[in-house]
Amino acid sequence: MALLRSIRSVVVGVRNYGVSAVQKAPPKILITGGLGQLGVECAKYLRAKYGRENVILSDIIKPSTEIFNDGPYIFADILDFKGLQKIVVDHRVDWLIHFSALLSAIGEQNVPLAVRVNIEGMHNVIELAKQYSLRIFVPSTIGAFGPDSPRNPTPNITVQRPRTIYGVSKVHAELLGEYYHHKFGLDFRCLRFPGVISSDPPGGGTTDYAIAIFHEVLRKGHYQCYLKPDTRLPMMHVRDALRALSEFLEAPSEILTRRVYNVTAMSFTPEELSDRMVKHLPEFKITYRPDSRQEIADSWPQVFDDSEAQRDWSWKPRVDLDTLVELMIREVKEKILANGYHCVH
Template sequence: MNDTVLILGACGQIGIELTQKLRILYGSNNVIASDIREGGEEMLSSGPFEIIDATSKERILEVVKKYEVTQVYLMAAMLSATAEKYPLKGWDLNMTSLLAVLEIAREKHIKKVYWPSSMASFGPTSPKINTPQQTIMEPSTVYGISKVAGEHWCNYYHEKYGVDVRSIRYPGIISWKTLPGGGTTDYAVDIYFDALKKGTFECFLSENTRLPMMYMDDAINATIQIMQADADKIKTRTSYNLAAMSFTPKEIANEIKKYIPDFTIAYNPDFRQDIADSWPQIIDDSHARQDWGWQHEFDLTSMTKDIITNLKSKL
């Protein structure tokens, strides 16, 4: 039997590109995109689309039954910086949507669930360098708190009910195709756009703030790879550490100057600096590499070349 996939939050930064890739892999009609608002022209024209509030179990189940969905990718979430402004809304969206999907899986309406966690699940007391798979997790943000809680709900539903739920702790995700959605690592997306449009950039983090990052192509590949892996290879049912590169705003600016020599950057840290300071600088993702064969393709140099090449033609 062929898989039919439902993506909740398909209009988000990762959701847009994940939808495109899954439609190539599974066939356009077998990947149902959904969000609380209507998607863009490309998404609507390339396959089925449904309006779904991800906190409504009834509505999700209705669509699951309509299309005989076998897999759900739950990408709907309120990210770190936005959730700090609306903490109760952030908690409600992030938790209610996950529990709705886990319940649908427990009731055997679907076979497999993907839910993303984040490096935000770590906190100020977690080791900053080579942050291990299992370590102290005391997050200081609403987003991080919701991710730690979500990881344990995933593990609980797997242990208690046999739900096949899989998860990755994303680092900061960088893409030139889709704009970011209110995260603390968003500067690393905006900097490329501003460099090409204005030749200058004001960064909301200090110049030496080192954070784990990943190019969108690698993030999408990892997401699909963990879902396609044999179930017996998935040893961790909370969430897997995932890493590719770590860099500072100063380092990314220097890389951009290779292509735009006159580019200038100013630093004006805001409330997001405190969030960034609570997160890891370098993450140990050896479990993902050992268990299901994760390998990243892009580093800072190759990513910058790819982004600037593509953005020049886009802009």
């Protein structure tokens, strides 16, 4: 009898160990639209945390040799549902990070394509996540608000009537994700990002002047801004954006009071940004010639209220405006020189 009890305790111990081991195993993560603004940096960040082989980067674009060698990379078309199913099954995916989207300014130039990529693509990935019980992260944006929204500050829950197809598609994604969570128990998570600033070349967003200005000034010594000097918009450095994404994905589901949160780090105008840059680059010149992107910017939040993210999962930015300027000057200069171009500063 004592022997039987001993055997039983060993079996239970093995079972418990097995459960613990499964729980502690790192997630297998698939990133769609991986060659856009955030994807490559996100993959590097998460590979450092969860292991190189556990983060799969995907897109429909041929990657550079550096990106291909950096970790798993596969072809994935978000409009091909069966192809996505095969990837999830073959690679035993647990988390899906869905970056595929046409940004604001680009989307306005090709609305039918934006509808296909941003809306049909979202339908595919959310149904996929439901079918295979994936944790799914979809970024949203300050562009999900419109001219009827309060702009300073813009709270988490308020009127959303965007006037770009990009913004419309993101509101659609937010509501669809919340619906799937409440209807089917899907672990949907979404952060509304402000303008995300990194050393990569601008990708067609309205806030991308804050990236383009560093590239143009360091290469040519001057920059012509497509927004007015006093256009205030929320921003954050890519380091903070990736840390917010990672911390949010790891947060226990039971502490989240919402499925969609605002996050931000700072708000500034082109004039305020250039004033900080002059301290490091006294020779540079900036001129202003507003174009159609000004109308988009005028309908967006000026100051983002992310107090709910701070309260629920302890979000806190680390990179302020002065640090952002120092980081960008150093990182963009390194990138320009690495690509064989000359810096005037």
